[in-house]
Amino acid sequence: MRLRFGRPDLAQYADRFDVPAADSDLSVTFLGVATLLVSDGETSLMTDGFFSRPSLPRVALRALNPDDSRIDTALNRVGVDRLAAVLPVHSHFDHAMDSAVVAERTGAQLVGGTSTANIGRGHGLPESRIDEVAPGDSLTFGDFTLTLVESHHCPPDRYPGTIDTPVGTPARASAYKCGEAWSTFIRHASGRSVLVQGSAGFVPGALAEQSADVVYLGIGQLGVQPEEYMTTFWQETVRAVGARRVVLIHWDDFFRPLDEPMRALPYAGDDLDETMRVLDPLARADGVDLHFPTVWRREDPWA
Numbered sequence: 471m472r473l474r475f476g477r478p479d480l481a482q483y484a485d486r487f488d489v490p491a492a493d494s495d496l497s498v499t500f501l502g503v504a505t506l507l508v509s510d511g512e513t514s515l516m517t518d519g520f521f522s523r524p525s526l527p528r529v530a531l532r533a534l535n536p537d538d539s540r541i542d543t544a545l546n547r548v549g550v551d552r553l554a555a556v557l558p559v560h561s562h563f564d565h566a567m568d569s570a571v572v573a574e575r576t577g578a579q580l581v582g583g584t585s586t587a588n589i590g591r592g593h594g595l596p597e598s599r600i601d602e603v604a605p606g607d608s609l610t611f612g613d614f615t616l617t618l619v620e621s622h623h624c625p626p627d628r629y630p631g632t633i634d635t636p637v638g639t640p641a642r643a644s645a646y647k648c649g650e651a652w653s654t655f656i657r658h659a660s661g662r663s664v665l666v667q668g669s670a671g672f673v674p675g676a677l678a679e680q681s682a683d684v685v686y687l688g689i690g691q692l693g694v695q696p697e698e699y700m701t702t703f704w705q706e707t708v709r710a711v712g713a714r715r716v717v718l719i720h721w722d723d724f725f726r727p728l729d730e731p732m733r734a735l736p737y738a739g740d741d742l743d744e745t746m747r748v749l750d751p752l753a754r755a756d757g758v759d760l761h762f763p764t765v766w767r768r769e770d771p772w773a
Contacts, residue, residue, distance in 0.1 A: 474737040474741070475737065476736065476737060477723070477733060477734050477735065477736040477737060478734040478737070478741070478742040478743045479734075480732065480733065480734055483746070483762060486760065486761050486762045487761070487762045487763070487764050488761060489717055489761045489762075489763055489764065489769040489770070489771055490769060490770050490771075490773035491767060491768065491769060491770065492768040492769055492770040492773075493770070494770065495509070495510050495511030495512075496509070496510045496511070496658060496660060496662065496770070496772075497509055497768040497769060497770055498664065498686070498717075498763075498768075498769055498770075498771055499548055499766065499767065499768050499769065500717075500719065500763035500764065500765050500766075500767075500769070501516075501521070501544060501548065501728070501765065501766070502520070502521075502523070502722055502724060502728050502732075502765060503518065503520055503564055503565065503690075503719070503720050503722060503724045504517055504518050504520075504559050504565060504666065504668040504669075504686075504688050504719050504720050505517060505518040505519055505520050505521070506518075506666060506686060506719070507548055507550065508614070508656055508664070510612070510613055510614070510658060510660075512612055512613070513554050513611055513612025513613060513614055514550065514552065514553050514554060515553065515554055515555045515556075515557065515611060515614060515616070515656065516550075516553050516555070516556050516557070516572065516576075516578070517556075517557050517558070517559055517654065517666050517668065518556075518557075518558050518559060518565045518566065518568075518569060518668070519541075519556045519558075519568050519569050519571075519572035519573070520564055520565055520566070520567060520568050520569075520724070521537070521540045521541045521543075521544040521545075521568055521572075521728060522534070522535075522536050522537035522540050522541065522567060522568050523537075523540065523564075523724050523725065523726065523727055523728060524537070524725070525725050526725040529563070529643050529725065530643075532640075532642075533639075533640035533641055533642050534563060534567060534639065534640055534641060534642065534643060535639045535640045536567060536568045536571045536639060537568075538571070540727065540728070541568055541571055541572060541575065542575070543729070544728060545572070545575060545576070547766065548766065550576060551575075551576065552576055552577055552578075553572070553573070553576035553577070553578035554578060554579065554611035554612060554614075555578050555579045555580075555581050555601075555609070555611050555616070556569050556572050556573045556576075556578045556579070556580050556581065557581045557582060557616065557618075557652075557654055558582050558586050558589075559651065559652055559654060559666060559668025559669060559688070560585075560623060560648050560649055560650065560651040560652065560668065560669060561582070561583075561585035561586050561589060561633055561646055561647060561648060561649035561650070562623075562629060562643075562646050562647075562648055563643045563646040564724050565668065566582075566585075566586055566589050566646060566649075567589075567646060569582075569586065569589060569590070570589055570590045570592070570593035570594075570595050571593065573590065573595060573599060574593065574595060574599075578599075579599055579600070579601050579611075580595060580599060580600050580601065581601045581603060581609065581616070581618075582601075582602070582603065582618075582649075582650065582652070583602065583603065583604075583632075583649055583650030583652075584602060584632060584633070584634070584649065584650065585632050585633035585647060585648070585649020585650055586602075586633075586649060586650070587600050587602040588633045588634065588635060588636045588637055589633065589636075589637050589646075591636035592636035592637040592638040592639070592641075593638070593639070603618055605618065605619060605620035605650075606618070606619065606620075613658055613659035613660070614656055614657070614658055614659075615656075615657045615658075616654065616655065616656055616657075617654075617655040617657070617680075618652045618653075618654055618655075619652065619653040619654075619655065619673075619676055619677060619680065620650070620651070620652070620653075620673055620676060621651045621652055621653040621667070621669065621671055621672060621673055621676065622651055622669070622671035622672060622673055623648045623651050623669045623671045624669050624670035624671040624688075624690065624691045624692060624695070625671070625691075625695070626691075627648050629643070629644055629646060629647045629648055630647065630648055631647040631648065631649075632647055632648075632649050632650070633645070633646070633647050633649050651668070651669055651671060652668070653665060653666075653667055653672075653676065653677060653680075653707070654666040654667075654668070655680060655682060662683055662772045663681065663682045663683050663684070664682055664683065664684045664685070664686060664771065665677075665680070665682035665684070665685045665686070665707070665711055665713065666685075666686045666688075667685060667686065667687050667688050667707050668688045668719075668720065669688045669690065669720070670687075670688055670689050670690060670691055670692040670695070670703055670720075671703075672702075672703055672706040672707060673706075674706060675706075676706075677706065677707065677710040677711055678710055680710070680711050681711050681712050682711040682712070682713050683713060683714060683715070683771075683772055684713055684714075684715045684716070684717065684771040684772060685707060685708050685711065685713040685715075685716050685717070686716075686717050686719050686763075686771075687707060687708065687716050687717070687718055687719065688719050688720035689718050689719070689720055689721055689740075689742075689745050689749075690720035690721065690735070690740060691739070691740055692740070692745045693740045693741030693742055693743070693744040693745040694739075694740060694741055694744075697748055700745065700748045700749065701748065701752065704749060704752045708752075708753075708756070708758060709756060713758065714757070714758055714759065715758065715759045715761065715771055715772075716749075716753065716758055716759070716760050716761065717761045717762070717763050717771055718760070718761065718762050718763075719763065721734055721735065721740070721742050721745075721762075722734065722735070722765075723735050723736070728765070732765055
């Protein structure tokens with residue numbers, strides 16, 4: 471791979487930020503990285519709930535605290551004061567650090583494996599507000615059914631392992647070990663379904679018996695993988711579940727506050743251009759629409 475400086479220019483993908491705006495109650499709202507608000511107007515769920523987005527120097531040099539102001543600002547902007555569940559896709563800081571705070575603020579259940587549960591415990595959430603699940607478990611919230619299938623983090627996993635004791639804050643980024651990684655299926659009573667693949671990792675064959683209309687596909691670090699890996703990732707996720715639309719997530723620079731314009735991760739850590747070079751022809755061959763979401767906007771990926 472050639473050495474590149476700077477970061478991909480999102481302007482070249484401007485026409486891909488075209489997921490239809492929602493004109494009904496059922497919607498998905500992208501809130502950076504792999505944070506998604508899924509709502510039908512009666513019940514609302516959120517993956518991750520990561521809004522603090524501390525700077526890279528802070529992450530590298532200091533212990534981290536959830537940023538209450540940024541969390542409250544984001545929740546207020548999307549009009550969320552009540553959630554049924556918060557579901558981190560795995561337990562790294564850029565996914566799960568704020569999850570217990572968001573659950574506490576919104577009355578939600580914190581849903582995940584042992585590692586996520588220990589983030590909740592470290593924050594002081596009571597056990598009654600923590601749903602510790604195993605692979606294959608399904609939970610129902612309103613008209614939504616959630617199924618969590620075991621997955622893997624995209625290599626390299628900089629903080630591997632599980633969180634085996636409660637994590638209080640402040641804590642270094644390294645305390646937020648990956649823990650259990652999930653392919654999260656969200657199915658609605660209307661018949662619509664979505665897979666949230668929060669990381670560009672996979673377990674071979676794990677999704678062979680699953681289906682989803684839409685995949686929110688995490689592509690963080692995918693662009694620095696060999697092309698064979700990228701192709702296999704597509705086969706094991708999008709193609710495996712038979713999705714007809716893919717919305718790309720986890721491409722944004724999560725060291726930048728959410729109220730500033732979105733930008734891609736730098737080439738030093740990822741290569742969005744390389745990801746698109748490989749995924750575009752795969753999507754065309756499979757007849758799959760490939761999109762980027764627009765932050766803060768209620769969208770209808772099933773339209």
